[in-house]
Amino acid sequence: MSSISGIEPVPPKPLVTAARLSVALPVLAVLLASAIFAAFVALYGQNPATVFGLIVQGGFGSSFAWQDTLSRAAPLVLVGLAVAIPAQAGLVIIGGEGALVLGGLAGAVATLPFAGTHALPMQFLMLVAGALIGGLWFGLAGVLRQYRGVNETISSLLLSYIGIAVFHHLTEGMLRDPASFDKPSTHPIDPSYMLPTLPGVSVHAGLAVSLLLAIAVHVVLRYTRWGFALRVVGGSARVARMIGLAVNRWIIGASVVAGGMAGIAGAIEVAAVQGTANSSLIVGYGYSGILVAFLARHQPLAIVAVALLIGGMQASASLLQRRLGLPDATMLVFQGLIFVCVLVADAIAQQLRETTRR
Amino acid sequence: MDAASIGWLALPLAILGGAIRVSTPFIFVSIGELITEKSGRINLGLEGTLMLGAMAGYGISYLSGSPWLGVLSAGLAGMAFGLLHGLLCSVKRVNDTAIGISLIVLGTGLAFFLGKPLIEPKAPPLPSIALGFWSSVPQVRAALDVNALFFVGIALAFAVYVFLNRTGWGLMLRTVGDSEEAARALGFPVLRVRIIATMAGGFLAGVGGSFLSLSYPGSWSEGLSSGQGIMAVALVIFARWRSINALGASLLFGGAGALGPALQGIGVTGYYYLFNAAPYVLTLAIMVASTSRAAPFADAPGELKLHR
Numbered sequence: 001m002s003s004i005s006g007i008e009p010v011p012p013k014p015l016v017t018a019a020r021l022s023v024a025l026p027v028l029a030v031l032l033a034s035a036i037f038a039a040f041v042a043l044y045g046q047n048p049a050t051v052f053g054l055i056v057q058g059g060f061g062s063s064f065a066w067q068d069t070l071s072r073a074a075p076l077v078l079v080g081l082a083v084a085i086p087a088q089a090g091l092v093i094i095g096g097e098g099a100l101v102l103g104g105l106a107g108a109v110a111t112l113p114f115a116g117t118h119a120l121p122m123q124f125l126m127l128v129a130g131a132l133i134g135g136l137w138f139g140l141a142g143v144l145r146q147y148r149g150v151n152e153t154i155s156s157l158l159l160s161y162i163g164i165a166v167f168h169h170l171t172e173g174m175l176r177d178p179a180s181f182d183k184p185s186t187h188p189i190d191p192s193y194m195l196p197t198l199p200g201v202s203v204h205a206g207l208a209v210s211l212l213l214a215i216a217v218h219v220v221l222r223y224t225r226w227g228f229a230l231r232v233v234g235g236s237a238r239v240a241r242m243i244g245l246a247v248n249r250w251i252i253g254a255s256v257v258a259g260g261m262a263g264i265a266g267a268i269e270v271a272a273v274q275g276t277a278n279s280s281l282i283v284g285y286g287y288s289g290i291l292v293a294f295l296a297r298h299q300p301l302a303i304v305a306v307a308l309l310i311g312g313m314q315a316s317a318s319l320l321q322r323r324l325g326l327p328d329a330t331m332l333v334f335q336g337l338i339f340v341c342v343l344v345a346d347a348i349a350q351q352l353r354e355t356t357r358r
Numbered sequence: 359m360d361a362a363s364i365g366w367l368a369l370p371l372a373i374l375g376g377a378i379r380v381s382t383p384f385i386f387v388s389i390g391e392l393i394t395e396k397s398g399r400i401n402l403g404l405e406g407t408l409m410l411g412a413m414a415g416y417g418i419s420y421l422s423g424s425p426w427l428g429v430l431s432a433g434l435a436g437m438a439f440g441l442l443h444g445l446l447c448s449v450k451r452v453n454d455t456a457i458g459i460s461l462i463v464l465g466t467g468l469a470f471f472l473g474k475p476l477i478e479p480k481a482p483p484l485p486s487i488a489l490g491f492w493s494s495v496p497q498v499r500a501a502l503d504v505n506a507l508f509f510v511g512i513a514l515a516f517a518v519y520v521f522l523n524r525t526g527w528g529l530m531l532r533t534v535g536d537s538e539e540a541a542r543a544l545g546f547p548v549l550r551v552r553i554i555a556t557m558a559g560g561f562l563a564g565v566g567g568s569f570l571s572l573s574y575p576g577s578w579s580e581g582l583s584s585g586q587g588i589m590a591v592a593l594v595i596f597a598r599w600r601s602i603n604a605l606g607a608s609l610l611f612g613g614a615g616a617l618g619p620a621l622q623g624i625g626v627t628g629y630y631y632l633f634n635a636a637p638y639v640l641t642l643a644i645m646v647a648s649t650s651r652a653a654p655f656a657d658a659p660g661e662l663k664l665h666r
Contacts, residue, residue: 092455092456092459094459144642144645144646148645148646148649149649150642150645150646150649151591151595151645153402153455154588154591154592154641154645155642155645157585157588158585158588158589158592158638158641158642158645159638159642161584161585161635161638162635162638162639162642165631165632165634165635165638166631166632166635168631169629169630169631169632172631173628287463290459291460291463294456294459294460327470327471327474328470329466329467329468329469329470329471329474330471331467332463332466332467332470332471333464333467333468333471334467335463335467336460336461336463336464336465336466336467336468337464339459339460339463339464340446340457340460340461340464343446343452343453343456343457343460344446344449344452346452346453347449347450347451347452347453348449348451350451351450351451354451
């Protein structure tokens with residue numbers, strides 16, 4: 001076979017090494033980022049060992065820490081998916097924060113006209129309302145890209161700022177509960193509609209929803225022709241058109257589904273934690289989702305693992321502040337370092353893969 | 359004429375004054391981004407650089423008592439971040455959009471971390487020039503109380519125009535940005551030019567950030583920047599990669615940004631948040647209007663990859 005076109009069959013051995021490297025390099029990257037972070041806190045007069053000990057303790061050291069970590073991981077998984085799904089089609093959409101807060105707002109007001117009915121359909125309604133609004137918001141970025149050639153990274157971020165402004169306008173205006181004095185909020189949802197706690201782990205059911213969605217996205221992307229089509233579109237729009245894929249529809253569809261994920265994240269925060277939509281929703285989950293998705297290389301199951309890690313790191317911030325007086329932003333610095341190092345490691349891994357293939 | 363008799367004129371005056379104040383950081387960040395993009399690279403991370411510059415400028419001004427030393431340090435901090443971006447993006451196969459986003463996280467994180475002790479103290483602000491001395495109307499005086507950095511920004515726009523179009527180094531920068539092959543054939547050091555262009559962009563973004571903390575709004579807080587670094591990227595596209603256009607676009611964005619506070623000043627408060635979102639809506643509208651699917655970026659430098 002190999003002699004027909006002059007193409008040699010790919011020798012198996014270097015590929016194994018490359019595969020091993022593509023696992024080893026990100027691990028090395030995280031270690032390098034940790035070393036730089038250790039130097040940074042040492043310069044600040046803290047013992048790095050103490051800091052790392054507290055990060056582990058605050059994120060994963062007790063059942064209370066695990067509860068905090070898991071309930072942070074739930075929205076992080078979803079906003080991570082919101083970045084990862086369009087990434088399959090070659091898009092970098094980073095406006096998850098806007099879709100999240102608007103999804104939360106939609107979830108908070110969707111059930112207000114229907115007090116005192118069965119909880120399950122109402123909980124479903126909240127999540128669907130959040131998904132629809134979030135999907136609409138990301139869908140706009142997809143439409144602008146496909147029909148007007150507007151860079152989706154910039155447009156999604158602008159839409160995010162606009163979404164947050166609309167959120168403030170509505171929660172402090174038309175949709176405000178007059179009883180909320182110091183913190184403008186919407187009318188609280190019927191307490192019986194709040195998402196229940198998962199038995200055994202005392203974390204809200206939103207965690208289960210986000211895990212199920214991550215698995216569903218994994219299955220769709222990996223095992224169905226939808227996932228394949230999306231990757232073809234992401235690989236080359238020209239090839240995709242040649243084999244008869246409606247590129248616009250796929251790209252806008254992927255954006256809508258992704259926005260839906262961010263919207264559900266907001267609706268879960270309302271339906272499981274806040275009970276109302278107010279500025280507590282705007283805590284930067286949307287931006288953390290970018291980090292989660294890139295560290296997981298846009299793989300849904302890896303997103304779950306990375307969301308746990310980042311959730312744990314964020315959960316430990318308050319412990320670092322209490323014990324050592326380190327500011328909240330300490331974890332932001334650490335996350336930024338990891339982000340940079342992993343991206344560079346990814347580039348190097350890709351180069352190595354290309355050289356071994358030749 | 360006294361204050362009470364100017365009536366509705368108060369609104370355009372407040373917008374004019376606001377436009378000058380709000381546009382100043384835009385001028386610096388967008389011209390910085392323009393220089394970087396002219397070399398064929400895009401820096402999405404200027405939002406982080408802006409925050410770092412704002413923090414460094416405020417901190418050094420507080421410690422040294424000299425706001426101009428603060429501006430210089432802000433520029434140097436931004437330049438260091440530009441160097442980092444330039445080096446990281448020189449690694450083959452690296453995703454420069456993602457690098458930009460990661461530097462937003464890192465820059466904001468560093469600024470918040472190091473800036474924590476600066477939230478309380480009051481640093482000496484940048485001086486402003488009272489161009490409204492001839493008038494007795496307080497609104498006119500307020501509107502024409504213009505910061506010196508604004509004039510530096512105007513001079514900068516023209517200087518960059520001359521640099522790009524009339525000097526050998528400018529030609530080298532444009533060649534590197536338009537065709538890497540041609541630049542290599544001419545023996546230009548492509549990577550070095552790009553790294554230096556990114557450093558220059560970072561320096562200007564840092565200076566723009568120092569204006570935020572040292573003049574308007576005029577103190578260090580974690581909510582200081584609200585997307586100016588990202589909007590600069592859109593603004594450069596709108597300005598068709600020309601520095602004089604970038605100056606005009608910055609003034610326009612400044613005017614949009616001044617709309618909310620100006621309306622609040624004359625008592626219109628109902629739509630405060632929506633008016634504050636005006637710059638984002640304007641940016642989006644401009645991007646929709648100034649790009650098209652057929653030829654997205656006709657005047658863009660050839661090596662610039664706005665579409666992957």
